[in-house]
Amino acid sequence: MTQPTPAHGVEQFGYRQELKRSLTFTDLLVYGLIFMVPIAPFGIFGSVYQGSGGMVALTYAIGMVAMMFTANSYAEMAKAFPMAGSVYTYAGRGITPWVGFLAGWVILLDYVLVPGLLYLVAAVAMNSIISTIPAWVWLVLFVLLNTAVNYMGIEMTARVNKIMLVAELVVLAIFLVIGAIAVAQGKGNGFSFDAFFNAKTFTWPLVLGAVSIAVLSFLGFDGISMLAEENNQEARQIGRSMVAALLLAGVLFIAQTWVASMLVPGTDRLLAEGDPAGTAFYDAANVASGAWLATLTALATAIAWGFANSLAAQAATSRLLFAMARDRQLPSVLAKVHPKHQVPVNATLVVAGISLILGLYMATRDDGISLLSTLVNFGAMTAFLVLHVSVVNHFV
Numbered sequence: 280m281t282q283p284t285p286a287h288g289v290e291q292f293g294y295r296q297e298l299k300r301s302l303t304f305t306d307l308l309v310y311g312l313i314f315m316v317p318i319a320p321f322g323i324f325g326s327v328y329q330g331s332g333g334m335v336a337l338t339y340a341i342g343m344v345a346m347m348f349t350a351n352s353y354a355e356m357a358k359a360f361p362m363a364g365s366v367y368t369y370a371g372r373g374i375t376p377w378v379g380f381l382a383g384w385v386i387l388l389d390y391v392l393v394p395g396l397l398y399l400v401a402a403v404a405m406n407s408i409i410s411t412i413p414a415w416v417w418l419v420l421f422v423l424l425n426t427a428v429n430y431m432g433i434e435m436t437a438r439v440n441k442i443m444l445v446a447e448l449v450v451l452a453i454f455l456v457i458g459a460i461a462v463a464q465g466k467g468n469g470f471s472f473d474a475f476f477n478a479k480t481f482t483w484p485l486v487l488g489a490v491s492i493a494v495l496s497f498l499g500f501d502g503i504s505m506l507a508e509e510n511n512q513e514a515r516q517i518g519r520s521m522v523a524a525l526l527l528a529g530v531l532f533i534a535q536t537w538v539a540s541m542l543v544p545g546t547d548r549l550l551a552e553g554d555p556a557g558t559a560f561y562d563a564a565n566v567a568s569g570a571w572l573a574t575l576t577a578l579a580t581a582i583a584w585g586f587a588n589s590l591a592a593q594a595a596t597s598r599l600l601f602a603m604a605r606d607r608q609l610p611s612v613l614a615k616v617h618p619k620h621q622v623p624v625n626a627t628l629v630v631a632g633i634s635l636i637l638g639l640y641m642a643t644r645d646d647g648i649s650l651l652s653t654l655v656n657f658g659a660m661t662a663f664l665v666l667h668v669s670v671v672n673h674f675v
Contacts, residue, residue, distance in 0.1 A: 289362050289508055298598075299433060299621035300511040304520055306437040307503050307510065311524030313440045314499030314591040317447050317531045321561075321580045322400070323492065324539055325554020330489035332480030333473055333550060336537040338489045340475075343529030345490065346497045349663050350525045352670045354518020357504050359673065361514035364602030365504040365595075366662045366669070371606075373669035382665045383603050389498075389658030390596040394589045394630060395637035396651040398422060401585020402642065408578060418638045421585040426631040429594050432620035433509050436594055443587035450579040451535060454564060454572065458538040461567040467542035474540040480550075495652070496532060498659050499588070500525045502595035539563040593630050600626035 289296055302310075320327070324335065331338040356369040364371075366386050371379020402417035428439050462470050503521050510517055542563040543549065549559060558577075565573040601623035604613035617624040641647030 296508070297616045297621070298508045298601075298623075300509055301434050302437060302506055302509045302511060304512060304516050306440075307506060307516065307520035308524050308527075309440045309444050310437065310506065310591055310594075311500045311503045311520060312528060313444055313447075313587050314502045314595070315497060315524065315528045316499070316583050316588045317444070317528060318451050318535070318576075318579055318583055319496035319528075320493075320532050320536050320539075321576055322404075322557060322584070323496065324536060324543075324563075325549060325557060325559030327489055327493045327536070328540065328543065328559060329550055329553045330485075330492050332477060332482075332485050332489075333540060333546065334475065334477055334481065334486060335489075335493075335540055336474035336533045337476060338486055338493045339496070339529065339532040339536055341486065342490045342494045342497060343525065343532070346494060346500070346525055347522070349666065350500060350518075350521045352666050353501055353504050353521050354515070355670055355674065356666065357507060357517035357521075358514050361507050361510070361517070362602065364599060365501060366666050367599065367603060367608075369669045369673075370665050373673035378665070380608055382662060383599070383608060385658055385665070386599065386662040387603075387658075389655050389662060390592070390599050391630070391633055392637065392651055392655050392658070393498075394425075394592045394596060394634040395641065396648065396655055397584045397589040397592060398634055398638045399641050399648060399651065401581045401589070402638070403648070404577065404581035405585065408574070408581065415639055415642055417585070418642065419635065421589060422631055422635045422638070424586065425590045425593050426627065428590060429597065429622065429627050430617075430620065430624065432617075432622055433506070433594070436590060439590065440587065443583070443590075447579060447583050447587065450575060451531065454567070454576060455534060455538055457572060458542055458563070458567045462538065462541050467544070467563070467566050468540075468546060470541060474537045493532075495656060497525065497528065498655075499591065500528070501659075501663075502591060505595040505598040508598075542566045589634075593627065593634070596630045597623050597626040600629065 327335045327338055360368055360372045362368050367379055367383030370382035398418050398421050401421060402414040405417040406414040429436055461467060500521050504517060507517055539560050543559055544562055544566055561573040561577050564576045600609060600613045603609045604611055613626045615625045641651055
């Protein structure tokens, strides 16, 4: 009972160790942060602002606390079953195999669609910046680039993740510093704590309704569990890295939305009409320091979603397909591991193909992004519910 679960523990469940164990706690933490995107609120700030009555920082704080329960459930199951597959594995082992089978398909709805959604959002954003290049060209470029990086092995993916995380944090730091200085100079709406609590607009139904939107920014920390068989330390590091990533992301989300809420122009219009163009955060950056900062934050959002976030999503999805194929829940060809790079090569290529086809198709629909977002949200929340039931059933 006092001995930690060994990192190299898949053999005790009847599997052979095939994936390369090379990821440290830092690698897992960076992966989780990249998957969540430290600057995720850039793209949905206006929607959360309207939904929360301007109390966007409070909304993210509540969302972080709520998701921490899910992170703890993942941590416990990752120690009990240190294998790839996430909720598919946890439900199958913690409840019964047929529940795991259903949970696997539910989470597939989330994971298989996520890369396509990210590619589409990023392609549209890049097209808005460089309109001479069609959105579908950007989508193809993002898919090819990420597939090449993931194909080269998990160590290559981890190195690229670190570089992208640093780049995102630099952009975020620039905004926070310049934004804070602008507020101190009297720009925008002035210094206030209205983003945390505004007695004029506060109601619990209002804030909790906005949490359901903001919580999308936290999705991705659970992807760390997909890398359990590539973790080179004890199994509990999976859970620790999840909790740490969630806490760090939550603090960053709260800080950036607080500063943006003090700068964003036209607050009355934003509360009444929302942000259909998705530019509220960039408008706040423009107030802080002009068009260059607005362009920088918009470009950072496009690259973070289209390259960094989707790179992590593609890696996680390929591991899910690998785990299900290994258990003969999917065609066995998806369980093939590259002899040199030690990655599920066929699963990686299949995810790339699905993302490409799905992204190109959804790009032709006016409701493509909203439809994919709805499906992803449904898959994620259902998977979290099954996870909690698995924890109760297995431990209690």
